Amino acid sequence: MLCERLRDQRYQERIVSAEEAASWIHDGMTVGLSGFTRAGDAKAVTMALAERAKRDNTPFKINVYTGASLGSDVDKVMAEAGIVHKRLPFQADSVMRSKINQGEMLFVDHHLSHTAEAVRAHVLDPIDFAIVEAIAITEDGMIIPTTSVGNSSIFVEQAKAVIVELNMAQPLALEGVHDIYDLEEQGQREPIPLTAVDQRIGLPGIEVDLDKIKGIVITNQKDSPSTIVQPDQETQQIANHLIAFLKDEVKKGRLTNSLAPLQSGIGSVANAVFNGFLDSDFTDLQVYSEVLQDAVFDLIDAGKITFASGCSITLSPAKMEEVLGNFDQYKDKVVLRPQEISNHPEIIRRLGLIAINTALEVDIYGNVNSTNVLGTHMMNGIGGSGDFARNSRLAVFVTKSIAKGGRISSVVPFVSHVDHTEHDVDIIVTEQGYADLRGLAPRERAMLVIENCAHPLYRQQLREYYAEALSRGGHTPHVLEKAFSFHTRFREEGTMQEHALATPSR
């Protein structure tokens, strides 16, 4: 079996235990890990490293770079062990999040297409070890990744040494799904030749010198499944509004019935929106996105999606079994690319994507907060939302209009952290309706967002804020001393609602 996966005799001499590989990693080092939204993460060496920290009494800290979030509790265990000095470019673990927000570890929130450039340009601390999961290493020296590509190719290229986690639990059928295209340095590169979603422009694996592979660790552990959240009434309404808007765009001649390549962020709202396409009249859809979730494969099965390009596959337990167990039938309909390519401004703008991402909160002028709860506490990170929103044909942001049983309004006078500016936000959709902000000045946007997107519980409060702002004048009217009044009221009274106690019936 092993010779199927280690296709040169010499690789076998590099096999070591996870503990031994972990022993090479010392205080102050930087590691670059495979892994993107729980898929294809380096699961063994990182765990052994955290175990060592717990066991020994020699404290150490390392920098951890990845593609995006990790699964298998790797981020949790590393955070608990206190071994992470700096983490980038994305995470989604509750323990790690809490350490970040307590100031116990540092987190750098990158656009997901930017990390590779920063590594290539030697702007970040240099990478000592790339640790990447693989299904095989070929006879001609290529590491074949598993369920994600993420930043693995740039990490392998730039690291001083490479550790491969050869995961026997990942099916060999994945071979051929990857398309690895490496960029030269800025100023010395050609145009990226990709002009169609289903085009292949690179190699089936990551090229690496045998000498650079310091160790190979044999593992046998599936990816952590995604925690699937079924569509609820609100997410269903969001999907319906978005589909109504897209139908209208088709009617106006701006889109055809196969729309344009679709991108969606991860999460239940995005998944619900994609589910909404199942019953729609749209046909021959294509996906050019980061994470391929359950709904993408449902739509492939239903013949609605003809091709999906991503940089990772993250599925629920049942769907994982179904897709990875029969991957041959998906291989001509799916490709996995490095996240620098899946999220590249050049490609996103050329193809003219429809980008659908989730907002934490939006403001009356269309600015979006994707990351910092109440302006201060990091949730997960901006991810690829900025790469896509800035460069897409249509930048759509979706959110439920209220959270915490109505105590939080997702529509506020001024977002408490700005990830996407008014220049980059085209359409805002909540379960209440949608606001099409294209070509509108701030004074045209405010009432549209309030009346179409805010929850009725909060509309009057927002109207009153805007009326007072208007009395002050300006291109973007505001009452700065009250701009964060929703947020400060929540902090003090536990709700953003004015007079919530006096008029509970509102």
Next chain:
Amino acid sequence: MLCERLRDQRYQERIVSAEEAASWIHDGMTVGLSGFTRAGDAKAVTMALAERAKRDNTPFKINVYTGASLGSDVDKVMAEAGIVHKRLPFQADSVMRSKINQGEMLFVDHHLSHTAEAVRAHVLDPIDFAIVEAIAITEDGMIIPTTSVGNSSIFVEQAKAVIVELNMAQPLALEGVHDIYDLEEQGQREPIPLTAVDQRIGLPGIEVDLDKIKGIVITNQKDSPSTIVQPDQETQQIANHLIAFLKDEVKKGRLTNSLAPLQSGIGSVANAVFNGFLDSDFTDLQVYSEVLQDAVFDLIDAGKITFASGCSITLSPAKMEEVLGNFDQYKDKVVLRPQEISNHPEIIRRLGLIAINTALEVDIYGNVNSTNVLGTHMMNGIGGSGDFARNSRLAVFVTKSIAKGGRISSVVPFVSHVDHTEHDVDIIVTEQGYADLRGLAPRERAMLVIENCAHPLYRQQLREYYAEALSRGGHTPHVLEKAFSFHTRFREEGTMQEHALATPSR
């Protein structure tokens, strides 16, 4: 003389007066004008239109799209005449600015590379007339622009009809400097083949059907010159800090002695920075920017810059005489492109530019406000700063640390409007020093910005804010109820300084 410029007999039949051409434009129409930062603007028909509005008693409103700001008081006169309903994507006239801020006209603040996509995708109101300045119309049906290209090619392509202002005051020697490359619709286009600053990829003029040219107006008026502001002590210090930083990058091996293609925003700080290169050791510099200002030509004359690509040439009176009077000697060192190409994310990222733009204010985490004074009042617009900062190799923002004699700090706890988020800002430079924010988490950034960039008058206030914010915790610590305290104090007390009256000596 005219036959040199109208190279097909049939064009002569289209010659009309500016008044007649203006008479074709009615209430509710949309016009697309040539013009980018005072250069190559349509000067005659727009003025005749404003005259008509003043003369007649029939009120009308039109939408006005341009490349960027206009010169020759066109924006001023149109604003005074009250004929503009909506204006995009940039303006810089004080009368128009005041009308926008009073809510008397609408302004849409676009990334300058985005307007062409919105026009091409029929997202904005359709253009009834493109009105573009030209030095000539060729025998094979090409409009040769003058000192700017701006959005002229997309306006001509998409407008229902075209009016050409043939400007006899613009030298025929400009012919050959333009490189017009048109993009197909999103989803149907090839990679833009540009891989070097001095490469030509298009045509020397804008192709147009004879039938589409409804009128040709003969004019004879130079561009408005730029109001040159000589470097002062602070802008000189900013230039020195930036050059010291760049030298250090060369020393670290991240840049060579010819740096990388340079972009700079318009204005005195940017001009001073470019002036700083004159006495530097850097050689064989290249420019890939929007506006080519005086300093670019000084650097060409000094042999420091080998090639400059822009989308307009905006000069002081003396420099205009010198450059436009002897343009043949610059022709092999300069190219003018459509702003969609000069500002295209695909090219900016491929070439790896060093982008230098001006901030109105910055905050302790590196967010930048480029547009709205005190969060509400529009200055000029975001211009190309977002196109460049997001996609460049190095996104540099420069500003003096104080304004209004110290009553305003350009470093604040939370910018009152966000145009560039923390994800897109690498280096902040003031006359105090610079902060290199690359790879830093928010908690690493705050003290660096305060200590290196803020004016000593404000450092203690900022330290106190940050200390209180830290006590609240979070990834991006803030005290939201005090986040805009600098701005509200200025509104109430006329200064951002705490206890300014009690301790005037600070």
